[in-house]
Amino acid sequence: MDGNKQRQPETVYSFWLPFFGAKRCACLPCFAASYDASMDKELNPLTGDYTGRAVKNLQNAVYIRLRTPLGTWWADKSIGSLLHLLQREKDVARVGLLAEQYAMEALQPIVDDGRARQISVSATQPHNGWLLLRIRVETAQGGFDYNHRVPIV
Numbered sequence: 001m002d003g004n005k006q007r008q009p010e011t012v013y014s015f016w017l018p019f020f021g022a023k024r025c026a027c028l029p030c031f032a033a034s035y036d037a038s039m040d041k042e043l044n045p046l047t048g049d050y051t052g053r054a055v056k057n058l059q060n061a062v063y064i065r066l067r068t069p070l071g072t073w074w075a076d077k078s079i080g081s082l083l084h085l086l087q088r089e090k091d092v093a094r095v096g097l098l099a100e101q102y103a104m105e106a107l108q109p110i111v112d113d114g115r116a117r118q119i120s121v122s123a124t125q126p127h128n129g130w131l132l133l134r135i136r137v138e139t140a141q142g143g144f145d146y147n148h149r150v151p152i153v
Contacts, residue, residue, distance in 0.1 A: 045148060057144050058115060058137055065106045066133075066148050081106030083150050086131070091152050096123035099131050099150055107135070115139065129153070 040060050042051040048067070064073075070080035082102040089095045103121045110116045118138040125131050135146040 058110060059146060061110060062146050066103060087151050089152050091125060091127050095152055096125050096131060099123045099133060103133050
């Protein structure tokens with residue numbers, strides 16, 4: 001080493017640089033900026049298992065935000081919904097309104113960070129122990145519909 005050149009201190013992220021590229025660190029904002037959604041494997045909303053197909057939309061993000069109880073996601077406490085609270089509710093009209101509100105609150109961050117233009121939620125109650133949420137997600141690439149079942153008493 002030259003006498004007039006001092007060694008630069010290594011960052012905490014130096015271990016991860018070969019994995020994420022020499023120009024990126026492993027912190028969540030940098031990692032998320034290079035994220036490619038076309039690599040996601042589709043999650044079956046009924047079973048929670050992988051289907052073997054790849055998805056190129058926000059379907060998995062919607063699934064995770066609706067199925068995860070609010071505050072229990074390991075990486076971010078703001079991910080999740082309160083829909084799990086409805087499992088002990090009776091099958092009355094106000095539960096459908098609550099489900100719509102809980103789903104909109106859970107999905108609003110997807111709109112706020114610009115990944116979706118608009119999200120609309122409507123609830124249908126067939127009075128058979130399930131509540132069906134019909135979700136329409138509009139993105140820059142188009143839109144898609146997502147159906148989510150919520151168990152109720």
